[in-house]
Amino acid sequence: MVEHGFIWHSILPLHEHVPSHVFHSCVAVVILAVFGWRIRASLKKSSDPLVPDTTFSIRNVFEIVVQAITSQVRGVIGPSGDRYLWLIGGLFLYIFVCNLLGLVPGFEPPTSNINTNLGMAATVFLVYNYYGFKEHGIKYLKHFTGPVIWLAPLMVLIELMSHVFRPMALSIRLFGNMFADHVVLAIFGDLVPLLVPMIFLVLGMVVCLIQAFVFSLLATVYIGLAVSHDH
Numbered sequence: 001m002v003e004h005g006f007i008w009h010s011i012l013p014l015h016e017h018v019p020s021h022v023f024h025s026c027v028a029v030v031i032l033a034v035f036g037w038r039i040r041a042s043l044k045k046s047s048d049p050l051v052p053d054t055t056f057s058i059r060n061v062f063e064i065v066v067q068a069i070t071s072q073v074r075g076v077i078g079p080s081g082d083r084y085l086w087l088i089g090g091l092f093l094y095i096f097v098c099n100l101l102g103l104v105p106g107f108e109p110p111t112s113n114i115n116t117n118l119g120m121a122a123t124v125f126l127v128y129n130y131y132g133f134k135e136h137g138i139k140y141l142k143h144f145t146g147p148v149i150w151l152a153p154l155m156v157l158i159e160l161m162s163h164v165f166r167p168m169a170l171s172i173r174l175f176g177n178m179f180a181d182h183v184v185l186a187i188f189g190d191l192v193p194l195l196v197p198m199i200f201l202v203l204g205m206v207v208c209l210i211q212a213f214v215f216s217l218l219a220t221v222y223i224g225l226a227v228s229h230d231h
Contacts, residue, residue, distance in 0.1 A: 007106055021113035028097045028110060035062070065093070072217065077224040084223050087127055091120060092216040099178060099208030103201055111211070112178040114171055121167035124219045129163075132226030140226070166222060174215055181207045 009023045035058060042059045069089045073081035095111060102109030110116040132140040146155030185200045 007108060009108075019113075019115075020108055021110040021116050024101055024108055025098065025110040025116060027107070028094060028101060031097055032093055065089075069216070073220055076217075076220045077227065080227070081220070081224070084131070084220070087124075087223075088216050088220050091124070091219055092212050095120070095174070095215055096208060096212035099211060100205070102178070102181075103204055103208070109178055111174055114175045117171035117174045118167065120215070121170035124170065124222060125163070125167045128219070128222045128226040131223060135227040136229075143226070170215060170218060174211055177207060177211050 007020065009018070009020045012018060012023065039059050039062050042057070066089065069092055070082070070085060073085060073088050077084065098110045098116070100109075101107040102112065129140075132143065136142075144156050144159040145152040146159075148155075181204055185204055
């Protein structure tokens with residue numbers, strides 16, 4: 001993620017009223033929508049959608065990604081985890097594309113802005129608590145009291161603090177890593193314009209993937225804890 005002299009956001013007629021991270025978030029959504037449309041069209045043209053393409057294609061790449069995310073969710077939550085794929089898969093793809101935008105000249109990664117990450121983290125917070133109440137009803141509150149009744153007041157305080165800090169931790173972790181990666185690549189790009197930045201671009205792609213994976217994995221863990229019957 002390099003600091004560029006020119007940012008596409010700056011050519012918007014009312015760019016001063018549209019924050020850069022909002023513009024680039026919209027770009028990420030459009031990219032995902034286009035890829036989704038292409039893959040859907042490919043599936044419709046296929047005689048058997050269950051049979052993968054014989055050649056390398058975008059559809060094959062997305063099928064591998066979906067399979068990996070499905071395995072991750074099922075491994076953490078179990079077979080019932082498929083009902084949460086819409087959120088986990090959406091978060092992973094969105095964050096990954098947002099991160100990759102920072103590697104393209106003229107664009108910035110929306111995830112290097114704390115507001116983007118807070119929005120996603122707040123969504124995860126609301127969703128896993130919603131599913132917790134949906135799965136357990138009012139008994140979901142027992143997750144906050146612990147197994148020993150006389151320790152309930154202390155456990156409630158600890159659990160509430162833990163749940164409040166979860167979205168903050170999700171946001172700050174993603175923001176810190178993407179911002180730091182942005183700064184490092186910008187510094188080395190200015191010092192040594194040739195060859196060396198390529199190394200950091202490759203490392204940047206790895207960071208983009210890892211951060212998307214970590215965020216989606218933690219979201220999966222939080223949902224798994226909320227719907228678990230082991231408490």
